[in-house]
Amino acid sequence: MANNNKNNSQINGRQIFVQQFLKHPLQVGSIIPSSRFLERRIIEAANVDSASVVVELGPGTGGTTRALLNAMPQHARLVSIELNAYFHNLISQIEDDRVIAHLGSACDIQSILAEYDLHAPNAVISGIPFSTMSRSLGTQIIEAVSSVLAPRGRFVAYQTRDRVATLCRPIMGSEQAEMEFFNLPPTRIYQWEKKMDDMVEQPAL
Structure with a gap:
């Protein structure tokens, strides 16, 4: 019975993704949710198991959100920022005190964290x-x-095209990238690490 419920949930998730992709093709990155293989690569690339605060941009139907929660420490917090109101409602229904579902734009990440x-x-x-x-956005x-x-x-x-790498290099430098073929469509996982500030504060004269 449990397997049937899981299968039905996966089917419903795919149907919802297709519906929202057709309604909002510029907002939804894929026509189906991420595979468990892709989720595993994302978790490893982000070092989620040792994080205390994680932000997810574009959680969709919540499959990756749940995978992140399963990998995160119990004391950690996850902020899922979603622009699509339907997807946001789905994330809001996740019963885990560590997750914060926020309806809004990724551009406002700084003010959202402060909130x-x-x-x-x-x-x-x-x-x-x-x-x-757009390039500017x-x-x-x-x-x-x-x-x-x-x-x-x-x-x-995690992207199907390399646009994010082109945009990110001038700001965060060169990326690490790998391909996950066990996902439809095959998807690249790009990773950047923020460098430590190597400027040493000079003593006051």
């Missing part, structure tokens, strides 16, 4: 499709992510 009195995130994970947004989001990340914090973006 919930959270410190700089150790990881920001993005499933939003940079390939379908994509750059704005990446600059916002870079500004809030903790030193050595990681930005992980």
